[in-house]
Amino acid sequence: xxxxxxxxxxxxxxxxxxxxxxxxxxxxxxxxxxxxxxxxxxxxxxxxxxxxxxxxxxxxxxxxxxxxxxxxxxxxxxxxxxxxxxxxxxxxxxxxxxxxxxxxxxxxxxxxxxxxxxxxxxxxxxxxxxxxxxxxxxxxxxxxxxxxxxxxxxxxxxxxxxxxxxxxxxxxxxxxxx
Amino acid sequence: xxxxxxxxxxxxxxxxxxxxxxxxxxxxxxxxxxxxxxxxxxxxxxxxxxxxxxxxxxxxxxxxxxxxxxxxxxxxxxxxxxxxxxxxxxxxxxxxxxxxxxxxxxxxxxxxxxxxxxxxxxxxxxxxxxxxxxxxxxxxxxxxxxxxxxxxxxxxxxxxxxxxxxxxxxxxxxx
Numbered sequence: 352x353x354x355x356x357x358x359x360x361x362x363x364x365x366x367x368x369x370x371x372x373x374x375x376x377x378x379x380x381x382x383x384x385x386x387x388x389x390x391x392x393x394x395x396x397x398x399x400x401x402x403x404x405x406x407x408x409x410x411x412x413x414x415x416x417x418x419x420x421x422x423x424x425x426x427x428x429x430x431x432x433x434x435x436x437x438x439x440x441x442x443x444x445x446x447x448x449x450x451x452x453x454x455x456x457x458x459x460x461x462x463x464x465x466x467x468x469x470x471x472x473x474x475x476x477x478x479x480x481x482x483x484x485x486x487x488x489x490x491x492x493x494x495x496x497x498x499x500x501x502x503x504x505x506x507x508x509x510x511x512x513x514x515x516x517x518x519x520x521x522x523x524x525x526x527x528x529x
Numbered sequence: 530x531x532x533x534x535x536x537x538x539x540x541x542x543x544x545x546x547x548x549x550x551x552x553x554x555x556x557x558x559x560x561x562x563x564x565x566x567x568x569x570x571x572x573x574x575x576x577x578x579x580x581x582x583x584x585x586x587x588x589x590x591x592x593x594x595x596x597x598x599x600x601x602x603x604x605x606x607x608x609x610x611x612x613x614x615x616x617x618x619x620x621x622x623x624x625x626x627x628x629x630x631x632x633x634x635x636x637x638x639x640x641x642x643x644x645x646x647x648x649x650x651x652x653x654x655x656x657x658x659x660x661x662x663x664x665x666x667x668x669x670x671x672x673x674x675x676x677x678x679x680x681x682x683x684x685x686x687x688x689x690x691x692x693x694x695x696x697x698x699x700x701x702x703x704x
Contacts (some may be wrong), residue, residue: 401585405577410595414676417600421683460659487648488658489582497587498661502646509588509631509668516624516675519682527617528678529685 362388372433381419388412402493553607559687563605571598578669588668596676608684627670634664
């Protein structure tokens with residue numbers, strides 16, 4: 352039903368997510384969060400989504416960790432020697448409820464790799480797979496969709512990143528990142 | 530970056546009560562590791578950006594990977610000296626160049642009489658592929674520049690500089 356490697360990775364991801372939530376030391380929580388991102392990235396690769404996996408590894412495990420580390424430089428460790436944060440029953444209940452509601456939708460998802468999924472049967476997918484190389488001369492159909500067929504979206508995404516940087520500069524009231 | 534320069538990084542060490550939490554720790558191990566790893570990560574980032582046309586990857590992933598090199602250098606040699614080395618003005622200019630490249634690729638084809646991003650109208654053999662690679666490169670420049678900029682911006686806030694020397698009324702003109 353589920354292979355050994357995915358099972359181990361899923362266990363790692365869940366353990367790291369729980370550790371991130373309950374660890375008292377912020378530095379330890381950030382390290383657990385980085386490990387969580389790395390585990391998710393490996394799961395993406397297992398699910399045949401290397402593009403998403405690369406993004407998750409670079410952004411989630413790499414850059415976000417460094418940004419978090421910078422952010423906690425101004426914090427101090429809460430007093431006490433406890434390793435774990437004491438759990439708030441209300442928050443725990445809400446979290447369990449949300450996970451339960453989300454998990455109840457899992458049954459509606461098609462099995463991994465199924466040929467019956469709407470995406471695999473869609474005419475749009477067939478069109479891209481059949482025509483991407485002839486029309487765009489690139490072998491990666493994902494890139495063909497992102498940079499050619501739906502290039503307008505991608506240009507907007509790139510400009511949104513630019514706008515985020517400009518927004519930061521406006522908030523800081525500066526002209527350069529310093 | 531030489532060893533001498535790395536000494537400048539001491540300036541951004543912040544005393545937050547716990548010495549092990551200061552922003553910069555001068556460690557020969559980290560410096561040596563970053564020196565060895567950085568060129569490979571940089572090359573890999575450029576590879577992801579360019580080769581995204583034929584394998585997994587693209588401008589966003591490659592850009593973040595390239596910016597990771599700057600982040601590594603900053604962790605190893607100090608944020609302050611790395612920022613001076615990169616030069617913040619150059620960073621902003623670079624991002625502007627990236628946006629211009631992306632807009633040029635999109636609207637340039639319209640100017641040549643084609644549709645938006647219709648690479649075929651450019652009279653260069655195989656331009657569709659080169660055009661897509663250039664488009665991805667522009668995205669990569671934007672993403673790497675902005676991620677590096679966010680890092681420097683956060684670091685400046687974390688080391689407590691900047692805000693103190695600014696009059697709060699300065700911001701009124703912006704809004």
